Amino acid sequence: MNEQLAFVGDVHGNLDALQGILAALAELGDPHAIFLGDYLNKGPHPAAVLEVLLARQRSGEVTLLAGNHETALLAALDTGDLAPFLKMGGATTIRSYLRRQVRPDVLGDFRAQLPLEHVDALRAMPMVWESEDLVAQHAPLGITTSKFRISAHVPVGILPRITANSAQLDTGSGSQDQIGRLTALLLPSRDFVQVDASGEQVPQTS
């Protein structure tokens, strides 16, 4: 396959970073982008992040995999137990959908404001994306495979960790300290582009 692909790490509610990385990819000819999950929590704008990504998914520009933060949100909706999602920092996601003070029945209030379209999209997100020579999923794969493995989830510092057989792309977007970056890995070249917390492209040398 000669077509260029981009793989993007955890966004975590940082809308500026998402828009920055989409602009950077547009400059590179808009390769199809596979996002590795964790759109929600941490940063302040999970609802808007998902809105932007779902619009791009509808037009076929991006593929959205599920991360553990998405799985945790669905588990909260399914079980009625909000505690594990809240412990992961779910408050920022709830607030981004409500944009006002939440009522005492938090889950009920959240359910009422969460667009069905978003819930359906979250439920439909695959865990894995695979091609002849690549396999991508949110958390690093524990299995051995001859394919090039791409993952996120585990913070690796501000630079992606790219080896002969694998790439890890969680470079801390949405983190509280604002020093995290959002990374897109380009294949087949194995180059990468990054934006900082404000969405500014980071020069490759730093």
Add this chain to the structure above:
Amino acid sequence: MRLGAGNSAPRLEQMTSLELIRALTALDIPDSILDDLPAVPETVSAMVVYGSRSRGDAVEGSDLDLLALVPTHQPTISAGAVSLSFYTPAQMDTGVGTLFGAHLKRDGKVLFDHDGRLTAALGRMGQVDTTRLFRRALAMSQLFTTPERDLPKYQWGLLRQARYLLRSSLYAQAIALGAPCFSVREIAVRHNDADLARLLASRQEGEAALEDYSDCLSRLHDLLGEFPANRYGSLEAALVNEWGSGSDLLSMAFMALGSSGAGSDYAEVEKILL
């Protein structure tokens, strides 16, 4: 015994772990507890042991409480009987004037301190501001005022937090009366109330008992006065609406969610240092 197995600088990590084990062995910490010691991250520059294990009044089953100085925030590790919490220098400084700070300064034993910063921070802890403590405890007690929504889900966490506020308030009362004390057993003796030691113990067997919760709240009420109403109407709503504020109420609500399943995916809020 588990030693550090970090992939970047295992030697430094192992040296710190060995240093720690030597220091703890010198304090007669039993091997059964040392076996639970988690790996010490290489960023740790200093450690102090506090609580009954440093005071020397530990009984069988007492926890080993360790505090480590680190450059950036990280979550507490609980492994068996060992609790290892991490503080940045800035977090240490929020301990000035608190029970936590006074407690550490009085009973803590520094195990190692590579650059002297922990020892210096302990030296700055000062006297406990009991007026401030009672005011903060009262503000946090609003979390106990929406039981119809919260008790079915969070009884265990609420009991734990009620116990923490009661224990802290009793210590503060002892200080305000001019006779400081940092032992629940000693407090129970002073109050001539054998049940108090069991009620206040940080590690509890079995289910969270509703009677214990009511008992804690009624004693807390006697110490603090009328609890203010939770203006958000539930524990979860307090947590969501206060998120990012750094308030005591937020930390209290977050702690009351319970610690089950805690891991690296979990968010962190400010520690409550009363």
